[in-house]
Amino acid sequence: HPSLYSITHFHPPFTRHRTRRGGGTALYARSSLPVTRLHDLELPGEEWIWAMIKDKDCTIIICSIYLPPNLSSDRQQDFFDRLTDSMTSAQAYNPTGIFLTGDLNTGNIYLTQAPNRNSGTTIFDYRLDDTARTLDLTQLITSPTRIDENVRKM
Secondary structure (H helix, E strand, O other): OHHHHOOOOEOOOEEEOOOOOOOOEEEOOEOOOOEEEOHHHOOOOOOEEEEEEEOOOOEEEEEEEEOOOOOOHHHHHHHHHHHHHHHHHHHOOOOOEEEEEEEOOOOHHHOOOHHHOOOOOOHHHHHHHHHHHHOOOOOOOOOOOOOOHHHHHO
């Protein structure tokens, strides 16, 4: 229940859980921000939350995503198609900016130094890059966000 994850000075979190162990996502916004959940952008079967922060000068749309590792090729393509559909629908809000955040369990193609790549570049990495370019997205993370023994050895 969202009340179990409350943080002082923040709205109750928007959450999206799966019915099996692990995964899911949550989105927190400071209580001073006018935030609205955008259910129309949330597609069944996807672990993502869309929200809008809107004031008189700016409209920001945020999506928090969790994507499990080791998806089949068909599921990967379905994810990219559905993400493209939701992003296109998000554009109808005429936002100042759209931010996709979360854990896609990939992204090695965006690391600036090859030795930091902890599991090599995969076809999924290239598909993600192609989709990001198509959607005119810019990757902000350029170094590993999870450091484990394999990364330290490199």
